[in-house]
Amino acid sequence: MSPDADQRATTVVLDIDGTLVDSVYLHVHAWVRAFHQVGLTVASHRIHGAIGMGGDRIVTHLAGEAAEESIGDDVRARHDELFESVLGDVRPTRGTDELLQALRDRGLRLVVASSANAETTDALLQAAGAATLVEEVTTGDDVGHSKPHPEPVEQVLEKAGSGAVFLLGDAPWDGEAAREVGVRFVAVRTGGFSDEVLRDAGAEHVFDDPADLLEHLDEVLG
């Protein structure tokens, strides 16, 4: 990162699913059932490992290109419907509200790069209690490529007009996108990814949840 860009780094980029809200396991459940409904059995642990990728690439990743072509749109529509039916079960991760307030209190701007569609992203931000704290949002509807492609992160930083202090996420796909853009990656364990996977994806720090990160915020901000 150039010194100029560094000077303007006043933004924290947030992932939502699994990071601000405890939703990864609900997504796993929805994908498992969506695949069953179209007659495919895909192992839950493989689905879990792919959560955080955009819906545009997850079917190919899990079931191959032939499946994507024949049932991709169908299984995505079923997943979205099944996930929407359990939105009432979505809870914020521990300490989300306090962490976002603390970041704002330090003069940092909060932006979101989500793989979910606009409607779901809005519902999840409401569930996280973060809707009024976030300035800019990029959803799966706004971009041609989802994470781990860097486009969502690049686009939201362009909207914000500021460099990123770090990206906060729970999945290796967040880390890969951050690395492509040259942004630091700070990870939380709330998505159920192992420390090894998160470190391999470039995580500088791995915390239990937002509450744990808040306790170490001075260390992270340096």
Added chain:
Amino acid sequence: MSPDADQRATTVVLDIDGTLVDSVYLHVHAWVRAFHQVGLTVASHRIHGAIGMGGDRIVTHLAGEAAEESIGDDVRARHDELFESVLGDVRPTRGTDELLQALRDRGLRLVVASSANAETTDALLQAAGAATLVEEVTTGDDVGHSKPHPEPVEQVLEKAGSGAVFLLGDAPWDGEAAREVGVRFVAVRTGGFSDEVLRDAGAEHVFDDPADLLEHLDEVLG
């Protein structure tokens, strides 16, 4: 293990949940909702990390002794009801049937040490297509202590009257129980536990699923 005991080692001890059937994520979902119903929020990834422990100890592990005393029985009953309502979603893990047949073809006896209750264990064995292949079963109803306590494994080996070639499981609790009894632990990734956690629990081998183990059976049996 004494040479005598080794000579009589003709039994493979099987875990069911997450090993023969893809049920761990359904348990996570059921526990999350059961805790919500009694007014507690417990993070999904923490619940995931505790799956495979018996229901008798999981509430204390996740929510503390006070919660166990006040809502333990209630939350277990709700979990059991919620899990039973999704038994129709339970699928065998990849290659389960072929692996069990191959073990039988080599003259090995199959026994089960499950943390689930007798009724659920029976339903899961049916779902795995393993009900007619298994000779002895110990369930959570038969023992005073569940895994990681060694009692379930000790008891089923006593019933079988034979030493164990290895224990096949998906969770660190299986590994701890195996270690206490002096039985080799072979692990599959179908429960969503990381290789690091499984190795730390004593796994000699870590395979993707039963199909992957079947491909390496000569190597494992030595």
